[in-house]
Amino acid sequence: MNLAHLHLVMNHVPTVGSVVALGLLLLAFARRNEHLKHVGLEVVFLIAVLTLPVYVSGVAAHREIRDRPEVSEDVIKVHQDAALVAFTVMEFAGFVAWVALWQWRRRGRAARGLVSGATVLLVVALVTMGRAATLGGEIRHPEIRAAGAALALSAVEGAPAGDPERFMTSAIGQVAVYSYWAWPAAEAVHFLGLALSFGVLLAVNLRILGVMKQVPFADVHRLLPWGMLGFGANLITGMFFFVGQPGQYTASTPFYLKVAFLVIAGANFLYLTVFGKAWAREGNHGDGRFDASLADKAMAILSIALWLAVLYAGRMLPFLGRSF
Amino acid sequence: MLSWLESTSLALWLRESPSIWALPTVLTLHTAGMAVLVGTSWMLDLRLLGVGRHVPLSAYRWVFPTLAVGLFVNLVTGVLLFIKNPTTWGTAMPFLVKMLLVVASVATLVPVRSLVLRSDEGPDVSRNVRLLAIASILAWTGAVTAGRLLAYLVP
Numbered sequence: 001m002n003l004a005h006l007h008l009v010m011n012h013v014p015t016v017g018s019v020v021a022l023g024l025l026l027l028a029f030a031r032r033n034e035h036l037k038h039v040g041l042e043v044v045f046l047i048a049v050l051t052l053p054v055y056v057s058g059v060a061a062h063r064e065i066r067d068r069p070e071v072s073e074d075v076i077k078v079h080q081d082a083a084l085v086a087f088t089v090m091e092f093a094g095f096v097a098w099v100a101l102w103q104w105r106r107r108g109r110a111a112r113g114l115v116s117g118a119t120v121l122l123v124v125a126l127v128t129m130g131r132a133a134t135l136g137g138e139i140r141h142p143e144i145r146a147a148g149a150a151l152a153l154s155a156v157e158g159a160p161a162g163d164p165e166r167f168m169t170s171a172i173g174q175v176a177v178y179s180y181w182a183w184p185a186a187e188a189v190h191f192l193g194l195a196l197s198f199g200v201l202l203a204v205n206l207r208i209l210g211v212m213k214q215v216p217f218a219d220v221h222r223l224l225p226w227g228m229l230g231f232g233a234n235l236i237t238g239m240f241f242f243v244g245q246p247g248q249y250t251a252s253t254p255f256y257l258k259v260a261f262l263v264i265a266g267a268n269f270l271y272l273t274v275f276g277k278a279w280a281r282e283g284n285h286g287d288g289r290f291d292a293s294l295a296d297k298a299m300a301i302l303s304i305a306l307w308l309a310v311l312y313a314g315r316m317l318p319f320l321g322r323s324f
Numbered sequence: 325m326l327s328w329l330e331s332t333s334l335a336l337w338l339r340e341s342p343s344i345w346a347l348p349t350v351l352t353l354h355t356a357g358m359a360v361l362v363g364t365s366w367m368l369d370l371r372l373l374g375v376g377r378h379v380p381l382s383a384y385r386w387v388f389p390t391l392a393v394g395l396f397v398n399l400v401t402g403v404l405l406f407i408k409n410p411t412t413w414g415t416a417m418p419f420l421v422k423m424l425l426v427v428a429s430v431a432t433l434v435p436v437r438s439l440v441l442r443s444d445e446g447p448d449v450s451r452n453v454r455l456l457a458i459a460s461i462l463a464w465t466g467a468v469t470a471g472r473l474l475a476y477l478v479p
Binding site for chain 2: 192195196198202206211212214215220222226308311312315316318320
């Protein structure tokens, strides 16, 4: 199985997954079932995590088929732009869903606006994802080309054919290559975000492992949004690197390792946010009686190991692969 | 002195060894050490600025051994990275700025440490300590930025 094949397998996850998550959330609203809402938000978060490898494998698939005469480069680029929009909306939906889940664990309920906000964002994600999926299907199936797709292409064709900035992804690439400051500045932010999110993860996981036992779990749990802030900065700058210079990453083994570790670490982060008796609110007496279970401690160790693996694969990109 | 350092076999090994255990591992350890050192320091700063203010300061004793581990790893790996190109780095402004900022950040930890270990502070710390926390956050931000930009500004 090559990466183009992997993309074909994985690209159904965000589209079909969004339909399932939306169904769960709408059912939860209709039945006023809080537990079902919780499940729906968890699914939204996990789909947002899984959308990353879908986007990444898509760019790799582009590299594998672009030299074939029957494939139009413009059709691929239109799909890629649509996919970047859909990816961005999906990540926002996942982020809002995460904030709602975090509040839920902290206060016993999420602000109502957040759950509705996540649902609305999910609808937008579904629409943009559906558009990206249709445009993607047309790469190898011109027979399904619809009027909407022709429009998307003609908007692009209005620009001179050689204009490197007529596609969004290409315009980002121009900034990445020709701006003197953009890349180094993004690298600096990437390292600051790394330090912030790692600090939070260290505090939270050390607490689960039994350090500062006198502190209620809820008090380290409240640090998690700071970790999410650092991660958000790194997702944005990291995507800037990848969209700006995809070639050096799609040919790099450590890059795929990094994405794989990120996906597992994302699932682990959901666990730290919502699951585990360690976080039970009624257990917060602050007298150290409430120890985390063995499973929670294993997850804490896994969390630190996974994020170190993400860091390792990232820092080793220039050495194990050839990217910078 | 700097050029002697640059001619040592250790410097040569760091510059030219194709081994994954040479420069790549030193750099990666320096990054991991940074994450531990800066991240943990920021967690303490956040508490001093009032995030989770009802958590007793004494609960933050764990940060000091953790900081010591990060600082030790980064001193060792940092010295190694310096030995690689001492003549260019020793006179490069971004490097000297970075060193100044690292020293400043670590210096803010000294009074904060005695405060935390004394542990008779209430939920709110004095204005001076809050200023120290802000100084620490800014100095680490500057140090990390200068360190990262070294790769672009100093050949």
